[in-house]
Amino acid sequence: MAPDSREITINEWFRPADLLWLAVGVLAIATGVWVLASVPEGDFVEVGNNSAYPQGVDTHRAPLLVPLIAVLGFIGLKFGLQLRYPLAARIDRYSVKLYARTGRLGLRFRPGPPLAEAPWDAISRIVLRYRRTKVLNLIPTRTTVLTFERPNGKPYGHTATLSPWSLPAVAAATARFAPQIQVTDERNPNNPRIHTP
Structure with missing residues (x-):
């Protein structure tokens, strides 16, 4: 019988430590929902110089939401790369x-x-x-x-x-x-x- 010459590839789509990152992501989403529901609106400050489509930020909520969005962005990047290169x-x-x-x-x-x-x-x-x-x-x-x-x-x-x-x-x-x-x-x-x- 000829020796088996096929290559076996082992991919890691998910690791034990990823459970912690999922928990952080869920906590960030829950915190964001709490901020939107519980923190009163502040002043609406326009950002950018596009007068046709003015954009702005809420001075009370934005400082709380920006770090949460950054954390969720990092977690999305981490899992995206892991799915692409397992x-x-x-x-x-x-x-x-x-x-x-x-x-x-x-x-x-x-x-x-x-x-x-x-x-x-x-x-x-x-x-x-x-x-x-x-x-x-x-x-x-x-x-x-x-x-x-x-x-x-x-x-x-x-x-x-x-x-x-x-x-x-x-x-x-x-x-x-x-x-x-x-x-x-x-x-x-x-x-x-x-x-x-």
Whole structure:
């Protein structure tokens, strides 16, 4: 039987952290509705110089609504980019390639060359771990990263972000192309868990 040469693509349309962004979006919408319903109208100040279609802002409501609109715009941009560029990994009979690129604000951009890549004969394990990071270089947080290990236990190459929700798909693709490679979840180092399809 000929070896399976098809490539398996793993896309991440939604990640666990996105639940928090959805909650922020719902809160921003609810706050906007409350502002429109509860805050009394202020003075109407014209902006711009188009006399045919005068535009203006309410001096009481506008200062409260502008930040909410900015937050909703950012969330829309984040999910729009994530839907446009969902590629997280490509796995075939030769190697595993990771593409998850995010900027400082957690935005997903167009994938270029693989952020991390490992041929099967160079590694013995694929491991999901936590890495300490900071949002906006200020707020401490953790993100999940996929790492490669050599047979001697030392790291191979670079790491890339990957949602724990995608680990079963990585394990299934690895079992198809390189069943000798172990896929392990070590987010809790005291209780590592080997993933089998």
